[in-house]
Amino acid sequence: VVTTAGAEDTVTGGVSGRPTDAIIDLLGALAYGELSAFDHLAEDARMAPTLAARAKLSAVAATEFEHHCRLSDRLGELGATPEDAMAPFVAAVETYHALTEPATWAEAVVKAYVGDGLAADFYREIAAYTDAGTAALISGVLDEGGRGEFAVSEVRRELGERPGEAGRLALFARRLVGEAISQTQHVLADRDSLTALLLAGRQTTVGLPALFARLTERHGERMAALGLGN
Amino acid sequence: VVTTAGAEDTVTGGVSGRPTDAIIDLLGALAYGELSAFDHLAEDARMAPTLAARAKLSAVAATEFEHHCRLSDRLGELGATPEDAMAPFVAAVETYHALTEPATWAEAVVKAYVGDGLAADFYREIAAYTDAGTAALISGVLDEGGRGEFAVSEVRRELGERPGEAGRLALFARRLVGEAISQTQHVLADRDSLTALLLAGRQTTVGLPALFARLTERHGERMAALGLGN
Numbered sequence: 001v002v003t004t005a006g007a008e009d010t011v012t013g014g015v016s017g018r019p020t021d022a023i024i025d026l027l028g029a030l031a032y033g034e035l036s037a038f039d040h041l042a043e044d045a046r047m048a049p050t051l052a053a054r055a056k057l058s059a060v061a062a063t064e065f066e067h068h069c070r071l072s073d074r075l076g077e078l079g080a081t082p083e084d085a086m087a088p089f090v091a092a093v094e095t096y097h098a099l100t101e102p103a104t105w106a107e108a109v110v111k112a113y114v115g116d117g118l119a120a121d122f123y124r125e126i127a128a129y130t131d132a133g134t135a136a137l138i139s140g141v142l143d144e145g146g147r148g149e150f151a152v153s154e155v156r157r158e159l160g161e162r163p164g165e166a167g168r169l170a171l172f173a174r175r176l177v178g179e180a181i182s183q184t185q186h187v188l189a190d191r192d193s194l195t196a197l198l199l200a201g202r203q204t205t206v207g208l209p210a211l212f213a214r215l216t217e218r219h220g221e222r223m224a225a226l227g228l229g230n
Numbered sequence: 231v232v233t234t235a236g237a238e239d240t241v242t243g244g245v246s247g248r249p250t251d252a253i254i255d256l257l258g259a260l261a262y263g264e265l266s267a268f269d270h271l272a273e274d275a276r277m278a279p280t281l282a283a284r285a286k287l288s289a290v291a292a293t294e295f296e297h298h299c300r301l302s303d304r305l306g307e308l309g310a311t312p313e314d315a316m317a318p319f320v321a322a323v324e325t326y327h328a329l330t331e332p333a334t335w336a337e338a339v340v341k342a343y344v345g346d347g348l349a350a351d352f353y354r355e356i357a358a359y360t361d362a363g364t365a366a367l368i369s370g371v372l373d374e375g376g377r378g379e380f381a382v383s384e385v386r387r388e389l390g391e392r393p394g395e396a397g398r399l400a401l402f403a404r405r406l407v408g409e410a411i412s413q414t415q416h417v418l419a420d421r422d423s424l425t426a427l428l429l430a431g432r433q434t435t436v437g438l439p440a441l442f443a444r445l446t447e448r449h450g451e452r453m454a455a456l457g458l459g460n
Contacts, residue, residue, distance in 0.1 A: 035281075038288060042272035051265075051313040051320075055302065058268060058295055065292040072285065083281040090281075 022193040023134055024078060028085030029093075029187065029194070030123055030138065031071035035086070036093045037116060038065040044108035053105075053154065060112060060147050067141035074137055088191065092183040099179045100172075106158040106165060107172050113151035114222050115176040117144065121218050122184065125211050129200050148225065155226045170228045177219065252423035253364055254308065258315030259323075259417065259424070260353055260368065261301035265316070266323045267346060268295040274338035283335075283384065290342060290377050297371035304367055318421065322413040329409045330402075336388040336395060337402050343381035344452050345406040347374065351448050352414065355441050359430050378455065385456045400458045407449065 041061035048054035072082040100115065102108040120142040127138035159166055188195045198208065223229045271291035278284035302312040330345065332338040350372040357368035389396055418425045428438065453459045 032281075035285060035288065038292070039272040039276055042269040042291065046269055051262075051316055055265060055298070055312070058265065059299070061272065062268070062292045062295040065288055068285070069289070082285070086281055 020193070022197045023130055024075065024080045024085050025088070025191050025193045026123075026126060026130065026138070026197065027071050027075050027078075027134070028080070028082070028087075029089040030141065031068055031075060031082060032086035032089045033093055033119065033123075034064045034068035034071060034141065036090075036097060037061070038068060040097050041112060044102055044112070047102070047105040047108050049105055056150055057108065057112065060145070060150075063145055070137065070141055074134075089187060092187045095186075096179050096183045100176050102172070106155055106169055109151045109154045110169055110173055110226065110228075111176060113144075113147055113226070114173050114219070115180060116147075117222050118177060118180055118215065118219055120144065121215050122180075125214070126194070126197055129197050148222070152225050155228070159227050166228060169226075170223070173223060173228060250423070252427045253360060254305065254310045254315050255318070255421050255423045256353075256356060256360065256368070256427065257301050257305050257308075257364070258310070258312070258317075259319040260371065261298055261305060261312060262316035262319045263323055263349065263353075264294045264298035264301060264371065266320075266327060267291070268298060270327050271342060274332055274342070277332070277335040277338050279335055286380055287338065287342065290375070290380075293375055300367065300371055304364075319417060322417045325416075326409050326413045330406050332402070336385055336399055339381045339384045340399055340403055340456065340458075341406060343374075343377055343456070344403045344449070345410060347378075347452050348407060348410055348445065348449055350374065351445050352410075355444070356424070356427055359427050378452070382455050382457075385458070389457055396458060399456075400453070403453060403458060 038061050041057055041064060045054045045057035045061060048057060075082045075085050100111060102111050123138055124142055127135045130138070155169065159169075188198065198211075220229060268291050271287055271294060275284045275287035275291060278287060305312045305315050330341060332341050353368055354372055357365045360368070385399065389399075418428065450459060
């Protein structure tokens with residue numbers, strides 16, 4: 001177990017500035033998340049009601065793959081083997097996807113926006129405790145690239161045609177949040193380095209409670225934009 | 231039914247140089263083929279034995295999507311709606327994929343190389359009868375981008391470990407060819423414009439028999455490279 005003092009060393013990379021386990025873990029988790037998001041989105045895109053909508057979600061998938069490549073390249077530059085860095089996170093990410101498989105196009109779109117949005121917010125928060133180069137790379141690959149507008153228009157159209165779907169979609173979104181939290185807890189329990197990174201945040205004015213409050217607030221904003229808020 | 235003279239007009243685009251039905255059909259078929267190849271390859275990549283191999287086939291998939299975008303853009307420039315141009319070819323392409331779903335990683339790799347290679351050769355042959363701009367675009371998106379070497383090393387490794395698989399993989403490759411021919415025939419029976427484009431080739435020194443001979447020869451070369459030749 002890493003102490004708080006040790007955690008600080010991990011975060012900053014120490015005086016030598018060498019990449020630490022935490023940075024490798026963070027980039028590895030993100031790299032696998034993007035690779036997995038890529039093929040799940042590509043599969044989900046097949047549920048699209050039109051070829052135009054399918055091409056749109058496929059474009060989101062292709063962008064995720066491009067992000068995966070950037071993260072893999074960075075892992076290579078840091079002297080890590082991308083596959084080794086990704087391996088510890090395969091089970092958690094795949095479990096999340098298996099438990100949140102969308103059954104309809106509207107669910108697919110909600111997942112691409114709400115689920116990936118939540119994950120992106122979480123990674124962005126962690127990235128704030130890393131060095132500037134890593135934080136910039138992570139912030140770049142977490143750009144939502146216009147998928148918000150697409151999701152909003154698709155879900156609002158669906159709710160216009162089938163207003164009764166709102167409850168089911170809101171429940172699905174709740175499942176996304178629950179499974180995301182659950183799998184994140186599994187990962188943190190397993191990876192001391194990432195826990196240390198998060199704990200480092202407790203020493204700042206922000207802290208964990210504030211972090212969760214921000215994640216919850218942004219999640220609420222996305223739900224409201226979709227017309228699924230309270 | 232288009233006459234041979236009419237076919238020639240279709241092929242050259244006529245004196246005005248406007249895009250013809252045949253060009254729109256050709257780009258539409260190819261654009262849908264790439265979109266569909268994208269998500270099937272993304273799905274097949276999940277069968278990879280390692281994360282590195284999965285990332286490799288995923289990269290092929292992402293490239294197909296980029297090609298889809300170029301073809302879509304070109305359709306837009308020609309005044310066509312990409313979705314409308316793609317729609318007539320959805321059934322044939324999806325039937326091909328449904329009847330050639332790979333059951334193993336080795337089959338996935340054989341399909342990505344042998345099946346897509348055969349399709350690419352066929353499109354390239356048709357493209358030769360179109361205007362220079364269209365032919366260049368099509369030739370660009372049909373670049374195999376190194377997937378040959380990847381397929382060869384993956385299949386040869388598989389055959390090294392399980393020599394008994396050679397027969398099954400060769401049979402699978404034969405199925406790929408059979409279903410590709412079958413679906414191409416359905417499409418040509420349905421689309422006079424594409425048939426006209428092919429028939430135009432009969433007036434040249436090459437002709438259809440020579441075309442099929444070339445396709446067969448290149449297919450044989452790919453099979454031999456995989457260690458699946460006779």
